[in-house]
Amino acid sequence: MDLLHGGDAAAAAAICGTALLAAPDNVDLLTLRGVALLACRRPRDALEPLQRAVERAPRFARARENYGQALLQTARLRESVEQLQEAARLDPRSETVRMKLGHALASLGAGEEADAVFEQAFGLAPDRGLLAEAGEHLREGRVQECERICRELLARRPDEVNALRLLAKVAGESERWGRAERLLLRALERAPGFHDARLDLSRVYKQQDRLEDAVRSAAEAVDGNPHNPNAHYLHASMLALTGRYQEALAAYRRALDISAFHPAAWVGMGHLLKTLGRTEEGIEAYRRAIEQRPNFGEVYWSLANLKTFRFSAGEIADIERRLAEEPLDEDARVHFLFTLGKAREDQGEYARAFGAYAEACALQRPRVAYDPVETEVINERIRNVFSADFLARNAGLGCMDPAPIFVVGLPRSGSTLIEQILASHSQVEGTAELPDVGRVIAALSARHPGEAYPEAARRLEASGWRELGESYLERTRRHRGGLPFFTDKNPNNFPSVGLIHLMLPNAKIIDARRHPLDSCFGSFKQHFAHGQAFSYDLVEIGEYFLEYRRMMRHWQAVLPGRVLELRYEDLVRDQEGQTRRLLAHCGLPWEDACLRFHETERPVRTASSEQVRLPIYSSSVNHWRHFRAELAPLIEILGEELDGWDP
Structure with a gap:
């Protein structure tokens, strides 16, 4: 029992x-083994000892309760309800039995019965009811009510670790990651075996860009509960985020x-295999x-998003039906709408494809925060x-x-191809779209709370510029091997x-750079996993492109x-002439491998991962012409930005 409470299920x-070998009919041992196996996320293995315990002690409520839970977790819902109802009859004061019965009834589709049972449970354990209410407030976005x-x-029960975990989630909602970390560490001090809190802590470390701490915290969750698939998943x-792909x-x-x-x-394994070219x-x-x-x-x-994958007619019909x-x-x-747009485009149904893309973007745009005026204002401040x-x-x-070696620009403009060419050189390490310039900027702003970037740059002393560069290099070290040069292809x-x-x-x-219409429309039809919030409205994409060109002309001047x-x-x-020009700009000697970039084996995380594993092709040039009418706005x-490009 001490091991179970200590987290070593x-x-x-x-x-x-082992003990059951000597006493195979011991009901307490059978029940404890079942409970431990449930804690290890092994409900199928828990069924056998718990069933034996119930058969040998039909009035033992705890054995029935856990047998019912194992049945619930193995989707044997009606049997689960029967066992939990009997456990509730045997132990009328147990709120945990009623909570499990409520979940079983809800899974069975008996919503009204489930609600009634939950109310009984909350009446038996008011604090459990309050925690459930707080969790519901958080799910519905009523953060202040959850916090209250x-x-x-916690005022009544300072060691209530579930409340601490919920408060950490509240802190995360407003990106107060330091506070979230402190709350979770406090919960873990009180309950070292609280593995869900340890997994949350790993996620908080990730948000703070402390990836090694995130790996360590997740590994500790695995060590504490090695049979928990969610711990291994996280x-x-x-x-994978640290580039340790084979371990991942x-x-x-x-x-x-x-x-x-x-x-x-x-899905996570699919993403990783795609990144590795498998x-x-x-x-x-997938x-x-x-x-x-x-x-x-x-x-x-x-x-x-593999770009080279094609859905069958039957699969497209199924997507439309869904x-x-x-x-x-x-x-x-x-x-699904972005997928349908891509599938229709591959079939040459361009007008219908655009319709699906447009519907997808119309749904996505309200879900992201983007202010084009704010973008223009901050860019003007940078230029000043x-x-x-x-x-x-x-x-x-x-x-x-x-x-x-920085590769900048707009998304969907060929930056992955440029990176792949460079990464085919023996002296260049290809990394990814690194966030570290943004992190350096955030750190610079934090030094001067009353004066954020870009104005904070004026406050730097002579040594400050060197420190910023060294900070960037230190931050990016985790992405690099031992080669003399490395790429950072974050377009932003x-x-x-x-x-x-x-x-x-x-x-x-x-x-x-790429034809403005191919570049802009390429972003419009791409559902980005994160960032690029400007890309879900054609007008905003156009305005963003103009701002990008204004900024690049400033740098040229x-x-x-x-x-x-x-x-x-x-x-x-x-290909060869431009590749020579690229290598010369980077101060790199010519290597023929840069022309055979598609043969280079390396992880590629972006949407172009499959395309850069093919020889160079021209079918993407002026692809926008298929959508000329739809792109009129x-x-x-x-x-005038279109002047000088193929009409």
């Missing part, structure tokens, strides 16, 4: 199993060995997720601060390490060219020759 189950209830509970996710793959497999019914783990295995993983959760829209989009008939939540509907005079006065003060770094120039004077910068503009269309038409906004 696996050891408790093993000890009970949790504080009331551990795998965190390992092994952790996903362990999660699925414990519970093959785990759609999220199948496309067919990734597709199979299909397993669909089998287990047919309305899991994200998985369908993951298949569509959109028309199934009660999909908004997130699933958005994913990083003037020619300011740049000249602070030139040469940064960290002189030449390792970083284009407003930060001046900052990059001052903190890393020897870094190379490339502006990835104040830092002439500092940024190489490389057009996707030029690279397609003259965008064409009008872009105006």
Whole structure:
């Protein structure tokens, strides 16, 4: 029992199993082994000892309660209800039995009966009812009400760890990650075996960009409860974020060995296999997720987002049926609509494809926060601060390490292709879209609470520029091996060219450009996992593009020759000539491997991961022409920006 309370359920189950060899009919041991196996997330294994306990002691309420729980977790719902009803009759004062009975009735579809049983449970344990009420407030977005209830509970019971965990979630809602961390650590001090809190702590560390701490916390959850598939799943996710892909793959497999019914783990493994270039295995993983959760829209989009994958006519018809008939939540509907747009586009049904994309974007736009006026204002402030005079006065003060190669621009403009070419060079490490320039900016703003970036840059002393560069290099170290150079292809770094120039004077910068309409429409029809909130409205995309060009013209004016503009269309038409130009800008000697970039084996995380594993092709050039009529509002906004491009 001490082991079970201490969080080592696996050891408790093993000890009970050994003891049962000598006393096979001991009801207490049978029940304890079943409880321990349930704590290990092994409900099927728990059925046998708990059934034996019930058979030997029919009036033992605790054995029936846990037998009912095991039946519930193995989807034997009617049997679960029968056992839990009998347990409730045997122990009329037990609120835990009634909570489990309520869940079983709800799973069976008996909503009114379930509500009545929950009310009985809350009457027997008012604090449990208050916690349930607080959780409901949080799910519905009533954060203040949740916080009020949790504080009331903690005033009476300072060690109520569930209330601490809920308060940490409240803190997370407002991105107060430091407070969330402190609350979870406090809960774990009081209950070291509270594995859900430890998993939450891993997620909080991730939000703070403390990825090694996130991995460690998830690993501790695995150690404490090695039979919990969710712990292995989260551990795998965190390992993947740190680039430890083979370890992550092994952790996903362990999660699925414990519970093959785990759609999220199948999706995570599919993403990882795609990143590693093991496309067919990734597709199979995605299909397993669909089998287990047919309305899991994200998985369908993951298949569509392979770009080289094609849905069959039957699969497209099934997607259309789900959109028309199934009660999909908004997130699933958005994913299905983007998927349908891609499937129709692949079939050459361009007008119908655009209709699906437009409907998807109309649903997604209210779900993201984006203010185009705010974007224009902050970019104007950046241009005002990083003037020619300011740049000249602070030139040469940064960290002189030449390792970083930045690829900036707009999404869907060929940056992954440029990165893949560079990463095919023996001296260049291809990384990903790194968030670290933004983190450096956030840290700079934090130094001067009354004066945020970009104005805070004016407060830097001479040594401050070198410190910023060194900070960036230290932050990115986890993504790098031992090669002399590395890429950072975060397209959103284009407003930060001046900052990059001052903190890393020897870094190379490339502006990835593509026909404005292909670039803008490519973003419109891409459902981004995060960021790029400007991309769900054609007018806002057009205005964002104009702001991007205004910013790049500023850098060209104040830092002439500092940024190489490389057009996707030029690279397609003259691969060798443009590749030589790219390598020369980066100070790299010629290597033939850069022309055979599609043969380079490396993880690629972006939407273009499959495309850059193919030889260069021209079918994406001027693809926008298929949608000329639908893109009329965008064409009008872009105006003169289209001059000089193929009409």
